[in-house]
Amino acid sequence: MPKHTSPSAASGSATLHEQDKDTQREMFITGRLQEIPAKPHDEFERTTLAAGAVLWRGTLSDLSTVEVACIHRPHYDDWSLAKGKVDPDESLVQTAVREIKEETGYDVRLGKLLGKTVYPVKKTTKVVYYWTGEVTGGEFTPNDEVDEIRWLPIGEARELMTYDLDREVLDKAEKRFRTPADARVLYVRHARAHEREKWAGDDNLRPLDKKGRRQSEMLVPLLSAFRPQRIYSAQPERCQSTVAPLADELGLPVAVDARFGDDAWLSGMVGAQAAFTDVIAQGGTSVVCAQGEIIPGLIAWLSAQGTLPIDGEIHAKKGSVWVLSFHGGQLTGADYIPSALPVR
Known part of the structure; x- marks a missing residue:
């Protein structure tokens, strides 16, 4: 696949630093399908990958x-969003969770x-993936990377942010918050x-091969980042084995239902649709x-x-994940993660 033209190709980009990210940048945050x-x-030339989140707390039903969270970085003396570079053997989701912690x-x-977001830093193109991230625990202690965090309403946070790039990410997060997911299916x-x-x-009974077993293990930290509350599987052993490590890690049972499989879709589509609709109706976060x-x-039907x-x-590589968001039983957002394996 040909590489995208990136802002790092522009003249003078070798002199740009992290705090110059508003100078030459691109945004890829349009749409509820990501x-x-x-x-x-490999999407851009000389890519440096990073991931982070708009950290939030409160009740989305009452904005x-x-x-x-507005993050102050003493090294740059700026106010930004929580993010960091990908380490070896990580997926982007793992990076986001680790860097935030x-x-x-x-x-x-x-x-x-x-x-x-995409912008040049020295001779590379920095590509930062952002999620929304609800704070569920932990405590901030000032450190070398972040010496202060201010919790502010979105409007005030927008004013405090140093960079227009981060303001636009906040704007997108606010738009998503206005139609909050009451159910999410991985x-x-x-x-x-x-x-x-x-x-x-x-x-x-056809089992996973060596790569498949590694994929199933790497799915554990990826899926765990969304805090699933229940796990479902189609009948084939390869489906059950894929989520078995996650079930072990979270201490959750795997509910096996043939209606989640291909045979049910081809022979009894209505039953397959009903099984998935029942999962959505439970609310919270489920793995299927x-x-x-x-x-x-089924995604096309949704x-x-x-x-x-x-x-x-609609892609569906082996070991891939669609993060499907629902509001009032209707599909409102979809994010495709093609692999849980490390991105570098």
């Missing part, structure tokens, strides 16, 4: 109670992917299994692990029933 590329490190001391529940396609052609037994035929079809049009191809 997709992370399969190889985000007057919502405050967001290291910089602020807070534990968070990630929510909607807002998109990414829709997972099972990890890679042994090839069907080389498996002589019952296809429902399914197969490659049902996922695109799109047609909801307020989020999805006109293009």
Whole structure:
């Protein structure tokens, strides 16, 4: 896939630093449908990947109670949003959670992917992915990276922010807060299994291969970042095995239901739709692990029933995750994460 033209290609960008990020930048935070590329490190030339969040606390049903965290960085003497660079062996989701913990001391529940900002820093292109992140615990202690945090209503936070780039991310977060998710489904396609052609037994018993087992392990920190409360799986062993490490980590049972599988979709679509609708109706955050035929079809159906049009191809790579947001039972947001494996 050809690389995007990036602002780092502009003349003089080698002299730009982090605090110059308003000078030459691009925003990719438009729309409630967000997709992370399969190889985000290769999307731009000389990419430096980072991730963070708009940290918030309060009650989204009453926006007057919502405050967001404004981070003061003594090294730059600026007010910004919590973020940091990707470490080896991390997904972008892992980076966001780790950096927030290291910089602020807070534990968070990630929510909607807002998109990414792109700007030149020296000879590289810095690409920062932002989620919304609800603070669930922890305590801030001043440190070398962040010496002060101010919790402010969004309007006041916008005024305090040093950079227009961060103000625009706040604007996008506020827009998402106005239609808060009352249910979120992490829709997972099972990890890679042994090839069907080389498996002589019952296809429902076909196990994960070596890469698939690694994918299932890496899904644990990715899915845990959204704090799921329940786990569902289609019947095939490869689906159940994909979410087994997560179930072990969280101490949750896996509810197996054949209606989440391909066979049910092809033979009893109404029943498959009803099973998924029941999950949405429970509210909170659920994981559903399914197969490659049902996922695109069911998401297309949810799109047609909801307020989020999805006109293009609906991808569902093995080991991928769709983070689907619902309000009043209708699909209002969708974020595609193609892999839980490290991005570098």
